[in-house]
Amino acid sequence: RRVDAGAPQLSDLAERLDGLSVAEWCRAQVRSPRVALLFHGVVHALFAASAKTVSMLHFLNYAASSGGLDPMIKCDGGHQHYRIVGGTGGVLRKLAARVEARGGAIRLGHAVDKVTYIPAEEDWVDGAVEEAEMARSAGVGGRAVEVSGRDAATGEPFCYRARYVIIAASPKVVCRRISFEPELSPFRTELMERCFMGSISKAVVFYDTAFWRAKGFSGEVIADAAQGPVFNVLDYTQQVGEHTAPALVAFWNGEDGRFAGTLDPAERRKLVLAQLERWFGPEAQRPIAYRESSWTNDRAVGGGPIGIYPPGVLSEHGHTRHRPTMHGRLLWAGTEAADAFQGFMAGAVEAGGGAAERGRGGPGGGALTKD
Numbered sequence: 001r002r003v004d005a006g007a008p009q010l011s012d013l014a015e016r017l018d019g020l021s022v023a024e025w026c027r028a029q030v031r032s033p034r035v036a037l038l039f040h041g042v043v044h045a046l047f048a049a050s051a052k053t054v055s056m057l058h059f060l061n062y063a064a065s066s067g068g069l070d071p072m073i074k075c076d077g078g079h080q081h082y083r084i085v086g087g088t089g090g091v092l093r094k095l096a097a098r099v100e101a102r103g104g105a106i107r108l109g110h111a112v113d114k115v116t117y118i119p120a121e122e123d124w125v126d127g128a129v130e131e132a133e134m135a136r137s138a139g140v141g142g143r144a145v146e147v148s149g150r151d152a153a154t155g156e157p158f159c160y161r162a163r164y165v166i167i168a169a170s171p172k173v174v175c176r177r178i179s180f181e182p183e184l185s186p187f188r189t190e191l192m193e194r195c196f197m198g199s200i201s202k203a204v205v206f207y208d209t210a211f212w213r214a215k216g217f218s219g220e221v222i223a224d225a226a227q228g229p230v231f232n233v234l235d236y237t238q239q240v241g242e243h244t245a246p247a248l249v250a251f252w253n254g255e256d257g258r259f260a261g262t263l264d265p266a267e268r269r270k271l272v273l274a275q276l277e278r279w280f281g282p283e284a285q286r287p288i289a290y291r292e293s294s295w296t297n298d299r300a301v302g303g304g305p306i307g308i309y310p311p312g313v314l315s316e317h318g319h320t321r322h323r324p325t326m327h328g329r330l331l332w333a334g335t336e337a338a339d340a341f342q343g344f345m346a347g348a349v350e351a352g353g354g355a356a357e358r359g360r361g362g363p364g365g366g367a368l369t370k371d
Contacts, residue, residue, distance in 0.1 A: 005065035006339040008057055009318035018057035018315035025056045041222065045232060046072060046343065047308050048198030048253040058309040065342040075220060075234065079344055085239070088345070109152035111300075115165060116146040116181045117326040141327030164359035168333035168352055170307040171195040173300065184325050191317040194310060195336075197303025199257040203250045203272050203292035210237050210246035211283040219248055221279050228275040229260035229268070248276060248284075261294055268292070306343035307336045322351065324358065331355040 003011045011017070020028075022043050030036045043051040043059065063069050071078045084091060096106050120143045148159040167174060175192035183189065212219050212235070219235030229252040236249035250272055252260045260268055269290055276284035295304040322337035324330060333355040338347030 003057070003060045003064045005061055005342070007318065008061040008064075009315050011057070014057055014315045014318075017060060018055050018311055018313070020056045021311055022051040022054050022056050022059050024052075026051065041224075042069060042073060044254050045222065047306065048200040048257065048304060049196075049308055050254055053196075053308065053310055055309050055311045055314060057311075057314050061314065062306070062342055065338065065340050065347065066344070079341065079346070083238075107158075110158055111149050111152060112147045112178055113149040114147070114179050114181065115167075115326075115330060116148070117142055117329060118144040118146055118161065140329065142329055145326055145329040164329055164331060166331045166333050166352070166355045166359060168348065168355075169300075170197060170302060170334060171336060172197050172307055173302045176302070177299075180326075185320070187317045188320040188323075188325055191309075191313060191320050194313045194317075195307040196310070197296070197301075198254065198305065198308060199261070199296045200251060200253050200304045201257055201261060201292065201294035201296060202252075203269070203290060204236055204247055205250065205272070205276065205284075205287045206245060206247045206289040206291075207283070207287055208246070209283075210235070210244075212248070212280045215281065217280060219280075223275070227278070228271055229256050230272055230275045231256065233276070233279070248280075250276065258296070261296060265292070322354070331358055 002013065003017075008014060017025075022039060026036045026039050030039065040051045043049065043054055046062065047054055047059075063072065066072045066079060075081060099106060120141065144161050144163055145165040146159060146161045147165055148157065150157050167178075171192040172195045175189075175195070210219075219233065219237075221230075221233040223231055230250045231253045232251040234249050236247040238245045238247065251257075252272075260271070263271070269292075273285050273287070273290075295301045322332050322339075324332070333348070333351040335341075335343055335345075335347040335351060337355075338351040340350050341347035
């Protein structure tokens with residue numbers, strides 16, 4: 001209650017809480033070993049990282065943004081209660097269609113590696129002086145922002161110029177892959193450099209029948225590391241039209257997840273199915289399909305589910321999480337920049353919507369041109 005999700009650095013105990021990891025806070029404040037184990041398990045589940053590495057201020061900020069821990073970890077009635085019919089990809093395809101229907105374009109495989117601020121003195125055209133005056137009155141400087149990189153398919157360079165640019169990626173990924181001219185402020189740079197990603201991967205295992213339901217099981221499991229790489233399992237049965245596709249989804253997180261990622265895929269599959277058999281019975285060893293993916297190995301993501309701040313970052317640099325840079329021309333989104341539902345899709349939508357409104361409401365809107 002005492003941590004402001006929108007400005008954790010301004011909270012009464014911000015400096016003290018940010019000086020401790022969750023593990024250190026537990027050692028000092030929690031007497032029950034079971035309660036301490038619960039804290040460690042919650043951090044493992046929500047951050048896909050060790051409690052030794054996560055700032056207590058970040059942990060509380062994360063919880064405050066979602067209305068407490070209970071709705072974050074509950075499936076029934078919590079933030080993970082619903083799944084999207086047809087998967088998240090269906091939402092993205094529909095949004096893409098709306099963009100294209102309005103004359104916009106989506107460029108896939110165009111990895112941006114540089115963002116450049118264009119001063120107001122460059123490229124004067126009719127109306128530019130008037131627009132510059134409007135921008136200054138709104139607290140926005142310069143003329144535009146330029147993004148450049150290479151097309152992954154052809155290797156050809158590209159360069160686009162816009163009045164506003166929104167970056168919706170983890171601070172750590174931005175820090176690793178994009179350079180800025182001029183350089184961003186030391187505060188924003190340090191926030192990005194010290195942020196890190198948890199390690200998380202998943203496997204979806206399909207079966208002929210939902211045999212675990214027939215046995216009276218919910219399909220949900222939270223385990224400790226001693227039982228194997230899989231930390232969390234959920235019932236992932238999907239309804240596709242009139243067809244039901246019974247499935248379980250298994251996650252491996254944190255350091256155990258990193259270790260599992262080094263294994264041969266066939267060996268990892270063997271370990272996953274062995275754990276499912278232990279919990280649900282021998283039928284688990286007879287899947288009709290097995291698919292796995294790793295956010296950690298995805299260069300565009302680098303891990304998940306959210307950028308993590310170790311002790312000493314948020315209290316000093318938290319004010320830069322979603323503050324516009326490059327004189328108001330460069331806007332920050334992504335779930336890390338959200339004030340509500342950080343780490344969830346809803347947080348990404350909230351942050352993206354806020355950034356879009358700032359760009360749309362600013363001088364000149366956000367029109368994009370190609371050099």
